[in-house]
Amino acid sequence: MSQGYAVTAEFYDLLQAVEHRRLTGRLLDRWLGAPEVGVLDVGAGTGLDVMVLARRCPVVVHAVEPAAAMRAVLLSRLAEHPDPAARIRVHARPVQELGLRGVADFGWCLNTMAGLPAADRAAALAALADALVPGGRLVVQRPPTEAADSRRDLPSWPVGGDLYSGEVTTERVGPRAVRWRFDYRVSRDGALVRTAAEAFDGHLATAAEFDAELAAAGFTADATDDPDIVVARRC
Numbered sequence: 561m562s563q564g565y566a567v568t569a570e571f572y573d574l575l576q577a578v579e580h581r582r583l584t585g586r587l588l589d590r591w592l593g594a595p596e597v598g599v600l601d602v603g604a605g606t607g608l609d610v611m612v613l614a615r616r617c618p619v620v621v622h623a624v625e626p627a628a629a630m631r632a633v634l635l636s637r638l639a640e641h642p643d644p645a646a647r648i649r650v651h652a653r654p655v656q657e658l659g660l661r662g663v664a665d666f667g668w669c670l671n672t673m674a675g676l677p678a679a680d681r682a683a684a685l686a687a688l689a690d691a692l693v694p695g696g697r698l699v700v701q702r703p704p705t706e707a708a709d710s711r712r713d714l715p716s717w718p719v720g721g722d723l724y725s726g727e728v729t730t731e732r733v734g735p736r737a738v739r740w741r742f743d744y745r746v747s748r749d750g751a752l753v754r755t756a757a758e759a760f761d762g763h764l765a766t767a768a769e770f771d772a773e774l775a776a777a778g779f780t781a782d783a784t785d786d787p788d789i790v791v792a793r794r795c
């Protein structure tokens with residue numbers, strides 16, 4: 561995992577932050593509530609959400625991020641903002657190995673479960689159940705049910721006269737398996753300066769399968785939201 565996101569970390573915020581923040585702002589307004597124990601951000605990535613969570617909640621925010629490249633961006637973000645960074649604790653390991661008990665009453669996990677095969681998802685949900693107090697809320701994006709071969713552009717972003725852009729290609733590679741390839745480009749005056757690419761394996765699951773996995777881990781699914789969001793309660 562330490563090599564994962566080694567290419568993507570450089571481009572993630574430039575090409576994905578605007579869309580991501582639009583989504584998370586809406587979801588947090590609706591589902592965050594007022595955590596009093598602690599908050600978990602699982603698959604915290606470059607930390608786009610940890611600062612928002614820490615500013616909104618006067619509790620410790622546990623950021624779980626195993627990929628060194630993504631964590632480097634996250635920690636740079638924290639270095640710029642000692643307050644509220646003092647309340648953000650970074651866990652440099654996969655959620656399956658988190659080993660925390662009863663530290664949070666709100667858990668947040670976006671754009672991460674789709675990368676885990678079923679056994680790892682089960683272990684991840686069990687670790688989340690351990691880390692949440694009874695009655696705690698989990699907002700989790702479940703894996704997609706389906707994935708057709710497709711291609712889409714990422715939003716582009718100008719930096720110093722250069723244009724950073726990219727595209728995602730989705731390829732079905734098995735009955736329950738998908739590969740997402742991210743191609744990144746930097747161009748100047750219409751000419752290509754450099755390219756980079758990284759591919760990620762994904763695992764499909766139906767809504768019913770994911771609900772069953774939640775139940776097995778000790779959660780009750782209470783509500784849904786878009787895109788593929790499940791809001792669950794720790795029993």
Ligand SMILES: C[S@@+](CC[C@H](N)C(=O)[O-])C[C@H]1O[C@@H](n2cnc3c(N)ncnc32)[C@H](O)[C@@H]1O
Nearest residue numbers: 602603604605625626627630654655670671672
């Ligand atoms: C696509 S990024 C999403 C980051 C952030 N949640 C967002 O929505 O912008 C997925 C993140 O999950 C992390 N991740 C992958 N496997 C994980 C695991 N088993 N436990 C915790 N995080 C994991 C990756 O390193 C990556 O930073």
